[in-house]
Structure formats: structure tokens, C-alpha cells
Amino acid sequence: MVMDVNRRTVLRLSRYRKALQRFSELGFVKVFSDNLGEAVGVTSAQVRKDFSLFGISGNKRGGYQIDSLLETLQRILGKGRVQKVIVAGAGNIGRALIHYPTFEKEGIQIAAAFDIDPAKMHRKERIPVLSLDEMPRFIEENGIEIGIIAVPEIAAQEVCDRMVRSGIRGILNFAPIRLRCGDENVVINPVNLQIELENVIYFVHALGKNQDTAPVNDKIKVNHL
Amino acid sequence: MVMDVNRRTVLRLSRYRKALQRFSELGFVKVFSDNLGEAVGVTSAQVRKDFSLFGISGNKRGGYQIDSLLETLQRILGKGRVQKVIVAGAGNIGRALIHYPTFEKEGIQIAAAFDIDPAKMHRKERIPVLSLDEMPRFIEENGIEIGIIAVPEIAAQEVCDRMVRSGIRGILNFAPIRLRCGDENVVINPVNLQIELENVIYFVHALGKNQDTAPVNDKIKVNHL
DNA sequence: GTTTTTTTGTGATAATTTTCACTAAATTGC
DNA sequence: GCAATTTAGTGAAAATTATCACAAAAAAAC
Ligand SMILES: NC(=O)c1ccc[n+]([C@@H]2O[C@H](COP(=O)([O-])OP(=O)(O)OC[C@H]3O[C@@H](n4cnc5c(N)ncnc54)[C@H](O)[C@@H]3O)[C@@H](O)[C@H]2O)c1
Ligand SMILES: NC(=O)c1ccc[n+]([C@@H]2O[C@H](COP(=O)([O-])OP(=O)(O)OC[C@H]3O[C@@H](n4cnc5c(N)ncnc54)[C@H](O)[C@@H]3O)[C@@H](O)[C@H]2O)c1
Numbered sequence: 001m002v003m004d005v006n007r008r009t010v011l012r013l014s015r016y017r018k019a020l021q022r023f024s025e026l027g028f029v030k031v032f033s034d035n036l037g038e039a040v041g042v043t044s045a046q047v048r049k050d051f052s053l054f055g056i057s058g059n060k061r062g063g064y065q066i067d068s069l070l071e072t073l074q075r076i077l078g079k080g081r082v083q084k085v086i087v088a089g090a091g092n093i094g095r096a097l098i099h100y101p102t103f104e105k106e107g108i109q110i111a112a113a114f115d116i117d118p119a120k121m122h123r124k125e126r127i128p129v130l131s132l133d134e135m136p137r138f139i140e141e142n143g144i145e146i147g148i149i150a151v152p153e154i155a156a157q158e159v160c161d162r163m164v165r166s167g168i169r170g171i172l173n174f175a176p177i178r179l180r181c182g183d184e185n186v187v188i189n190p191v192n193l194q195i196e197l198e199n200v201i202y203f204v205h206a207l208g209k210n211q212d213t214a215p216v217n218d219k220i221k222v223n224h225l
Numbered sequence: 226m227v228m229d230v231n232r233r234t235v236l237r238l239s240r241y242r243k244a245l246q247r248f249s250e251l252g253f254v255k256v257f258s259d260n261l262g263e264a265v266g267v268t269s270a271q272v273r274k275d276f277s278l279f280g281i282s283g284n285k286r287g288g289y290q291i292d293s294l295l296e297t298l299q300r301i302l303g304k305g306r307v308q309k310v311i312v313a314g315a316g317n318i319g320r321a322l323i324h325y326p327t328f329e330k331e332g333i334q335i336a337a338a339f340d341i342d343p344a345k346m347h348r349k350e351r352i353p354v355l356s357l358d359e360m361p362r363f364i365e366e367n368g369i370e371i372g373i374i375a376v377p378e379i380a381a382q383e384v385c386d387r388m389v390r391s392g393i394r395g396i397l398n399f400a401p402i403r404l405r406c407g408d409e410n411v412v413i414n415p416v417n418l419q420i421e422l423e424n425v426i427y428f429v430h431a432l433g434k435n436q437d438t439a440p441v442n443d444k445i446k447v448n449h450l
Numbered sequence: 451g452t453t454t455t456t457t458t459g460t461g462a463t464a465a466t467t468t469t470c471a472c473t474a475a476a477t478t479g480c
Numbered sequence: 481g482c483a484a485t486t487t488a489g490t491g492a493a494a495a496t497t498a499t500c501a502c503a504a505a506a507a508a509a510c
Contacts, residue, residue, distance in 0.1 A: 257486095257487065257488090258487075258488070259487090269487090269488095270489095270490095273487095273488060273489060273490085274489090274490080276488090276489090277488090277489060277490070282488075282489075283487085283488060283489090284487085284488075285486085285487060285488045285489080286485080286486050286487050286488075287486095287487080287488085288487070288488080289488090
């Protein structure tokens with residue numbers, strides 16, 4: 001009966017935050033739940049329920065003060081201090097992440113990347129690419145809690161194990177494999193780009209065909225879960 | 226009452242497919258719903274429900290024949306023929322996708338990428354990077370249905386509009402913005418990497434703190450939605 | 451100052467999604 | 481062949497998630 005904080009709630013919170021940033025940049029001062037809902041693609045009731053879950057309250061008839069709401073969301077989402085992150089695998093995905101400047105602006109600092117291929121290593125770069133062997137030490141010395149896995153599927157579980165052993169508490173995993181981790185206190189979120197693409201393909205085909213072949217939901221605009 | 230095919234069902238279908246491929250490579254011939262559930266991270270009942278929704282049936286006590294089940298899933302997921310896809314934006318993400326050889330092996334062919342920056346263009350590559358101006362023609366001439374948006378946020382809506390005008394029916398969007406599209410028959414799936422990362426960060430903090438600060442779900446191992 | 455309007459906050463309700471639990475079928479062992 | 485066992489298929493139940501709808505508060509209008 002008492003709805004609690006789950007993955008989807010927090011994903012929405014991030015979206016609200018992003019929307020608020022834009023509203024703020026546009027010079028708006030206050031916002032109503034239906035503005036936010038519209039911006040993010042949910043109902044206004046959903047917005048209010050989400051906020052109420054975190055004890056966020058606005059003003060009856062006055063909506064929410066953008067600045068203060070933004071600050072609250074930043075705090076909830078841990079944007080108070082810079083969050084250091086490491087990346088395992090300096091290949092296609094790993095490098096894409098390293099070279100994305102927005103992370104830094106948003107308080108996410110990629111402290112280093114790690115690879116086994118000596119050709120990929122660059123100790124002198126602003127974000128150094130080091131040897132995987134140096135990862136445990138680096139994690140411990142810098143108190144890193146979050147790791148991104150961007151190594152080939154075959155190496156992913158091993159890298160995951162090493163990260164967790166060294167103290168990593170949360171992993172964003174790009175390898176198309178379900179990582180197992182004994183420790184219940186470690187969060188592992190998968191990002192499977194192939195599956196996301198296949199999903200689009202499925203629904204395009206499903207919409208294209210007459211609905212005889214397979215049963216299909218009405219509201220297929222799909223978008224975020 | 227009659228559960229119908231939704232995004233999550235199809236995401237699971239893709240995961241079953243992947244798991245089956247692995248089972249098949251390992252030389253297994255048949256599989257039970259709880260093997261599949263274990264592999265994918267869902268209950269065996271979920272597996273059977275999902276299959277039943279697509280009219281997939283196995284053998285009581287005999288499980289499912291891996292080969293034939295795999296074929297069925299391939300067909301449902303449109304793996305019968307090569308699916309051509311284009312990418313808008315040959316930056317970090319766009320190039321990562323272009324250089325991922327697994328797509329080709331899995332029947333997803335990136336036919337071309339498009340950019341506005343002349344420095345990014347490479348007409349002679351196996352996957353050419355062309356001028357964005359050439360995109361509409363390319364889409365029409367090659368009957369492309371699926372597009373990936375990997376351009377900066379500011380350009381994403383415009384690129385989306387152009388894609389849809391030219392005939393694209395499904396979009397995987399990496400830009401951190403909600404794309405609007407008049408046409409109800411166009412599928413748009415967002416992939417927001419920053420939000421996925423922030424999500425991990427949130428739950429790591431939530432697990433770290435004593436649960437006083439914010440209400441937190443028990444089962445935080447989270448993983449796929 | 452009173453009425454009207456607007457929008458929050460939330461309990462109740464509805465919808466969706468997952469799991470349970472049992473039936474029936476197939477296989478194995480004897 | 482018959483009993484025991486295993487596992488698919490599936491309605492029913494439970495759990496989860498989202499929406500409704502309305503009371504209460506605040507602001508605006510007059
Ligand atoms: N590139 C894409 O578009 C894409 C799409 C879907 C999924 N993925 C997945 O994302 C992951 C990364 O993909 P990618 O394209 O960047 O791969 P990649 O091959 O370009 O890069 C992988 C990197 O990991 C390094 N590596 C290998 N073993 C390692 C180990 N044990 N420790 C540290 N580093 C190691 C390699 O040297 C390489 O630099 C893969 O699991 C892939 O399946 C990528
Ligand atoms: N790189 C990451 O790790 C990362 C993380 C989160 C989100 N994203 C998002 O993914 C998208 C792509 O990111 P990126 O890092 O690859 O960016 P990028 O800047 O490296 O690449 C963008 C490319 O798009 C091109 N471009 C600009 N306007 C264009 C237009 N109108 N038409 C076609 N091409 C155009 C640019 O020339 C550039 O080559 C962005 O929206 C970004 O916010 C990226």
C-alpha cells in the first residue's frame with residue numbers, strides 16, 4: 001500500500017531534474033506538476049506522487065519554486081558533491097564515455113579508465129587510461145564506489161568480480177550478459193544497446209503488420225519504461 | 226485481464242533469445258523454463274507466461290527444444306532478414322555503434338551514418354559517413370525504417386523530424402531530450418546514459434546511508450526493469 | 451471580505467504485471 | 481502397463497504501479 005522508492009521512481013526524478021534545469025535556464029521561476037509531467041511524459045498525479053514520496057511539497061495553487069525544487073532533487077540524487085567513477089574497457093563505449101564532457105559538468109567525474117591492451121593506455125591524458133592491474137589500487141586509494149563495465153562480454157564477469165572485491169558498490173554494465181554478484185549490497189544496472197535496438201525493430205514491425213500476426217498493445221509510442 | 230505484448234515483454238524475449246544462443250553454443254538441446262528464467266533473471270512462471278502470449282509451446286516434462294525455440298524467437302524479433310539501420314551523428318556514440326561488429330553478426334546492418342561536420346565524413350568506409358543532407362534520399366532509396374539519433378541534444382528534435390518525414394518508423398534516441406513526434410505510428414525509445422548512471426549512484430548512496438534519510442525498497446539489487 | 455479559481459497532496463480506485471498453485475500431459479522406472 | 485515424477489500451461493491471486501478524484505489550501509477576482 002505504501003509505494004516505495006524504486007528504480008523507476010528514481011529514473012523519473014532524474015528526468016524531472018533535467019526538465020527543471022531547462023525551465024530554470026529559460027528564466028522560469030515556478031512550475032506546476034502538469035508542466036513537469038508534460039515535459040517528462042507522465043501525468044501530473046505521477047509527478048506529485050513521486051514528490052510526496054520524498055517529502056517534497058509545493059504550494060497549493062502556487063506550484064513549485066524551480067530553484068528550491070531543483071536543489072532538493074540535486075540533493076536527493078547525490079549531486080551535492082562530485083561523484084567519481086571509473087570505466088573498465090577503453091574501447092568504443094569506454095572512450096565515448098570518457099570523451100563526453102557533460103558528465104563533468106553534471107558532477108560525474110570519470111577518474112580513470114582501465115584496459116588490458118597496452119595500445120589503449122594513455123597515462124598522460126586528463127582522464128588517464130591505465131592498466132587493469134592498477135584498478136584495485138586505484139579504487140581503494142581514491143575511494144571509488146561506482147564502476148562502468150565496457151569490456152567484451154567474455155571479460156565482464158571477471159572485471160565485475162574484481163571491481164566488487166576492490167570496493168565498488170555500483171556498476172553500470174554495457175556488456176550483454178547478466179552479471180552475478182554475491183554481495184546483495186552491490187547495485188548492478190545493465191544497459192543493453194542491442195536489446196534496446198531490437199525492441200524498436202520489433203515495434204516497428206508490429207505496427208507495420210496488420211495486428212493479426214501478434215497481439216499488440218494500443219499505446220505503442222512506448223518511450224521510457 | 227489479458228496481458229498483452231508490451232515493451233518489457235519484448236525486452237525479455239530478446240534476453241531469452243540471447244540466453245538460448247548461449248545454451249545452443251554449449252551444445253544443449255533442450256531447456257526448461259526455470260533454466261531460462263535463471264539465465265535471464267526472472268521466474269519460470271514469467272518465462273512460460275511470456276511464451277504463452279506468443280503461442281509458443283514446449284513439451285510437458287520435456288521443456289523446449291532449443292533450436293526450434295530459438296528460431297521462433299528469431300522470427301518474432303524480426304531476425305529473419307537483415308535489418309538496415311542508419312545513425313545520425315558520427316561522434317562518440319555514433320562511432321561506437323558503427324564500430325561494433327556484433328550488430329552485423331546479429332542481423333543488424335548499419336547502412337550509413339550522417340553528420341553535419343565535414344571532418345567526420347568518410348564516403349569510402351565500409352559504413353560510410355555521409356552529409357546529413359543526403360539522409361532523406363538515402364532513407365527513401367534504401368527503404369530504411371530504423372534510425373539512431375546520436376547528435377547533440379540541441380539538434381536531436383530537428384534530426385528526428387527529418388527522419389520521420391523521410392519515412393523512418395522507429396528511433397533509438399541517445400540525446401537526453403524527450404523527442405516529440407506527431408505521428409503515432411513512430412516508435413521512439415530513449416537511451417539516457419547519464420540517467421542510468423545517476424540511478425546507480427542513487428542506489429549506492431541509498432544502500433550506504435542508514436535508511437532514515439530516504440525510504441528505500443528492500444530488493445535493491447535492481448538490475449533490469 | 452467573500453467568492454471563485456487554481457493547484458497541491460493523498461486516499462481510494464483502477465490497471466497492470468508478476469507470482470502462485472494446480473491441472474494435465476509426457477516421461478521414466480519398475 | 482501402472483505408479484511416480486517432472487514440467488508446461490494457465491486461471492486465480494497477489495503485488496505493484498499508475499490514475500482518479502476530491503478535500504484543503506492559497507491566490508485572485510471582485
Ligand atoms: N560499441 C557498441 O556500440 C556496443 C553495442 C552494444 C553492446 N556493447 C557492449 O559494450 C561492451 C564494450 O563494447 P565496445 O564496443 O566498447 O568494445 P571494444 O572491443 O571496442 O572495447 C573493449 C575494450 O575492453 C578491453 N578489454 C578486454 N578485456 C579486458 C579486461 N579484462 N579488462 C579491461 N579491459 C579489457 C579491450 O582491450 C578493449 O579496449 C561490450 O561488452 C559490448 O558487447 C557495445
Ligand atoms: N558520449 C557519451 O558518453 C554520452 C553520454 C550520455 C549522452 N550522450 C548523448 O548522446 C548524443 C551523442 O553524444 P556524443 O558524445 O556522440 O556527441 P558528439 O558531440 O561526440 O557527437 C555528435 C555528432 O553529431 C554531429 N552533429 C551535430 N549536429 C548534427 C546534425 N544536426 N545532424 C547530424 N549530425 C550532427 C556532430 O558533428 C558530432 O559528430 C548526445 O545527445 C549526448 O548528449 C552521450
